[in-house]
Amino acid sequence: MKIVSGKSEIVYLLSRVIEKFEKESGEVIIKNSNRKNYEPIAKVLSEISNQLPYTSETLVHDVYESDPNPRNLEYPFRKYDITGNQIKDAFFNQIVSKPRPFLIDACYIYLYGKGRKGFEADPMDPNLIWSEKTEIDVTEEKEQPVIAPLQKTVRGKSTYIIIILLFASLIFTFFQWRTSQKQINTLSRDFKILPYKATQAEIDSLEGIWLCYTGSPQARSSDPNRYHLVVPNILEIKYKEGYFLFTRYGASFVHDGYMQFESPWLVSIHSYVRNKEGKIESPRHSLMKLNDTNEYKNVISASWSFDVGEKNNIIGIREVYIKQGKGGIVEEVLNTVENASCKCKIVKWHKNDNEIQVFQLKNQLLDEMTDHRLKSLLDEKSILLRTPDENLIIRDTSNYK
Numbered sequence: 001m002k003i004v005s006g007k008s009e010i011v012y013l014l015s016r017v018i019e020k021f022e023k024e025s026g027e028v029i030i031k032n033s034n035r036k037n038y039e040p041i042a043k044v045l046s047e048i049s050n051q052l053p054y055t056s057e058t059l060v061h062d063v064y065e066s067d068p069n070p071r072n073l074e075y076p077f078r079k080y081d082i083t084g085n086q087i088k089d090a091f092f093n094q095i096v097s098k099p100r101p102f103l104i105d106a107c108y109i110y111l112y113g114k115g116r117k118g119f120e121a122d123p124m125d126p127n128l129i130w131s132e133k134t135e136i137d138v139t140e141e142k143e144q145p146v147i148a149p150l151q152k153t154v155r156g157k158s159t160y161i162i163i164i165l166l167f168a169s170l171i172f173t174f175f176q177w178r179t180s181q182k183q184i185n186t187l188s189r190d191f192k193i194l195p196y197k198a199t200q201a202e203i204d205s206l207e208g209i210w211l212c213y214t215g216s217p218q219a220r221s222s223d224p225n226r227y228h229l230v231v232p233n234i235l236e237i238k239y240k241e242g243y244f245l246f247t248r249y250g251a252s253f254v255h256d257g258y259m260q261f262e263s264p265w266l267v268s269i270h271s272y273v274r275n276k277e278g279k280i281e282s283p284r285h286s287l288m289k290l291n292d293t294n295e296y297k298n299v300i301s302a303s304w305s306f307d308v309g310e311k312n313n314i315i316g317i318r319e320v321y322i323k324q325g326k327g328g329i330v331e332e333v334l335n336t337v338e339n340a341s342c343k344c345k346i347v348k349w350h351k352n353d354n355e356i357q358v359f360q361l362k363n364q365l366l367d368e369m370t371d372h373r374l375k376s377l378l379d380e381k382s383i384l385l386r387t388p389d390e391n392l393i394i395r396d397t398s399n400y401k
Contacts, residue, residue, distance in 0.1 A: 002130045003120050010099040013107035014091040039084035049080040049106040061105045061115020194242045198261040203239050205290050208326035210235040214319045215378040217363050219305035228366035230378050234347045234359050236330045249347045251361040265291035297321040316384030327352040
């Protein structure tokens with residue numbers, strides 16, 4: 001018995017994989033063109049695909065050559081790793097006509113407990129069984145003196161109608177485009193979107209990986225041990241057609257946002273807490289000057305205390321940005337033994353030279369940091385409360401553990 005193949009097969013398999021993953025994990029996958037949304041599924045399938053060199057007999061699939069992995073590479077750099085981008089192209093964009101065999105086998109094993117070869121021998125899903133469609137033989141038309149002219153007339157009218165419809169569609173599309181352009185131009189003018197064109201030197205200075213220290217935990221009134229607490233964040237900033245997109249990894253939150261140059265060497269930074277609904281949550285606005293020679297870039301931000309419930313208040317704060325470099329891939333590590341041992345979020349930066357730099361993101365005592373230059377920049381004087389409050393004076397309780 002033959003089963004379907006190619007694009008229709010992988011689209012159906014991935015739709016079932018997403019359905020099963022959402023049901024078992026309780027996590028909702030936002031199905032759009034953002035490759036990040038598909039990474040949880042990609043990692044699950046990668047755990048299966050990287051075992052394929054050892055499971056051909058037990059799980060009944062094609063034989064795959066082994067991957068020695070002498071450098072102990074981790075996801076997504078192993079030979080049979082599946083990425084969120086691959087799933088996006090195959091499932092959402094549907095541009096993959098010849099999917100990779102290890103992706104197909106991983107899907108079959110995840111759904112049916114056996115590889116494609118085993119499934120073909122004993123199909124368990126009728127939607128994947130190929131059936132031959134009825135074929136219509138097209139024979140040459142015989143001469144029909146009366147009917148032939150009528151057919152030509154009908155065809156001529158049909159062609160004329162199609163041309164009119166196409167022309168009307170083009171006119172409609174043109175006016176839609178003109179209306180959209182006017183709206184974009186109006187928004188760009190009113191909101192001053194990209195009023196300044198950044199130079200290549202400015203682009204190079206901003207794009208890359210940054211370490212950002214913030215003292216916002218000091219403003220959390222619910223934490224009695226907040227004296228001189230600071231937290232490091234990792235920013236991955238990428239240039240895109242005149243502006244910049246970035247992801248900010250913190251100890252408790254992940255922020256998404258954008259940046260743009262407002263004038264020479266002056267950058268505005270807008271971000272918000274990532275959530276599954278795509279809503280704006282806890283917006284943060286900042287200003288950065290990049291033209292000084294100091295390695296430490298002092299940034300003024302309108303931020304949040306990220307306290308509990310109604311105590312989460314707007315604060316003004318100084319943050320310190322320190323550029324780490326450019327290129328490579330940033331990976332957020334979750335739910336591992338490493339996380340449990342350090343009680344922190346772990347972010348790994350896979351550099352272009354295959355070196356891996358590890359950052360542990362958690363609240364730290366400013367007084368215990370070896371970098372003394374940060375102390376005068378991020379102490380309690382760096383925080384401005386929205387409403388003055390004498391009861392929120394931050395004191396040394398000397399009992400932080």
